Amino acid sequence: MKNEDVKPPAASYKSQRINQGALYSWPMGVWFIIFFIAPIVIITIYSFLKKGLYGGVEPIFSFRAYEQMSNPKYGILVIRTLRIAVISTLITILLALPCGYAMARSKNQTLLLFLVIIPFWTNSLIRIFAWMSILNNDGILNQILLSLHITKNYIQFLYNQGTVILVSIYMYLPYAILPIFTSIDKFDFSLLEAARDLGANKPQSMFKVLIPGIKSGIITAVIFTFIPVFGAYTVPLLVGGKDSYMLGNIIVDEVQKTRNWPLAAAFSMVITLASIIGILWISRANTSDAKMKAVSTKEENYVTEAQK
């Protein structure tokens, strides 16, 4: 038909492409809906329902779960969880920065990268048990201390907040090292030379040029560490004590023991919210980073500018 002939070919090509894109991406969409959106929707709905007598929920709208959450005993728990997460994240980043720097500047980059990745090959539970066997009352550490006569009695290393922080750092250090390493690897080291040349000493050049230059990598590392520690369950359960009962543990307890599902759902919402805020922060940092690195294609006509 005539109409089809009139249509510019570029437009029809474009519309074709959009259709195809939607076509190809549906499996991903289904995946997202089943495993990401649906669970969040279910948890959100549950958190606004009335709790069932023997677990489960009754389909009656209620703010009861959120009212319960404002109880001071839960408030202490949230603050404690935050404290553990913040301290762990801080120490992890402080350890990851020199590690990432050393890796990026090393000649054996592949080997070091390999060493960082190796722990992922072992199940995290087994790695926690490994720590327990080190820190146990008759564990390796105590045995060494005793045989060197540094202490006379066993020292209780396990089952306290410090151990939770220690093991958390161990668990998430690779997640922090990798993004920091990547951004340092991409960093233009001539900028450090420029800073030195302009009068900065070594620490000044690091803090004023390197750290701002790898900001997006650091933010990613912070989120990658903070979110899992904030929602941690196994680590405080296995190596923590009474003083390290965290949000993750209370959710499990509310589901299994107290059988207050709406409250469990409400606590889950807190963790989900923290994660979403974190992810938004990462993506913002990455876009501003990409903007900074984008090369302006503007051509400058210096000749005419000079003749003005």
Next chain:
Amino acid sequence: MRFYQLLPRLLELKGSQVTIEHVSKKFGDYTALDNINITIQPGEFFSLLGPSGCGKTTLLRIIAGFEFPDDGAVLFDNTNVIPFPPDKRHSNTVFQTYALFPHLTVYENVAFPLRLKKLDKKIIDEKVRYYIHLVQLDEHINKKPNQLSGGQKQRVAIARALINEPKVLLLDEPLSALDAKLRANLLIDLDNLHDKIGITFIYVTHDQSEALSVSDHIAVMNAGHVLQIGTPFEIYESPATQFVAQFIGETNLFEAQVVDCVPHEANGKPPDYMVTLSVPGLGKQAPLASDTEATLNLDRYMQVTDYVHTSKDQKVAFAVRPEKIRITKDPPETGGRTDINVFSGIVEEPVYSGFQSKFYVRLETGALIKVFKQHTDYLDNGPVIQWKDTVYISWSADDGYIVEDIEK
């Protein structure tokens, strides 16, 4: 308005004398610099010129303090600066890749050195604005580097390097990332900036025309050695080695053997010697216009004047620049001179490029001679000399040049 025009009220800065003494540097087994000795006068525009990998950038990095020499010293006004880190030296660098801090604006980039010194905010502001005005970037003061074009970035880098008021400004191929027109303009700006502020400029480049056009002195480097230090004129007109002769400009280079070397009586002033050469690569000479059958002597040798005496049978490298060769379709008129060298060949490749033509002339011996002809007259019907024409090329004894002795 060009940025240097703002300069008169600027700065009583003084350049340092920079002395490089016996500097050597090895990277593993690779010798980057081998016993370099250079003295750069205060306030000079000095170029380090050489092909990539010749060690010029390594030398600049040693002067700036980013590399340490294995041996030798770098003196700024008789003070050895080798023990000092880059931030303690009175030098600043303009980097090839600009090295502007991407997270800071133009203003903050230029203010960076002063903020490190923790100067008073008012003083910083005044100075920064002055230097940004100097490089004509007032309207871009709050932009990030990624919003600037290459030439603008380069000017920010220059402002940032100057704001510390260094005694030596080091420039590491600062123009190599820019396009040709912009490069030419910035080069003139740099030269004028140098004339106005009078600090020592050390300029690293692989572009011989850049170095020739702005430098007071040039050091030509290759493979970790300084081959020649001299004014642009000296380097071009009397290259010390075959490498320099070929690297600077274009040249026709031949191996030759000295047949005779006699005092040059004709003019009584230097050059003092008339050297007669046998140049196998050039073959027999062509007849001159004035030649008759009686005077025809095609076996006559090449003649060249020289400042020094060369002994007989010495093998030498002989060079003649393409622009000093005349190219004609008929045997050349010599006006009675006896020291004209004439050869005949066929134009293999004429290259017309507006202001001049390049001809590649193949001689009977197989040698290919480059000849540049400047078009000083209006060409009515296109270039006179065409492809496959038989031509005569000629030069006088004064235009040839004996580069160096060849050991054999």
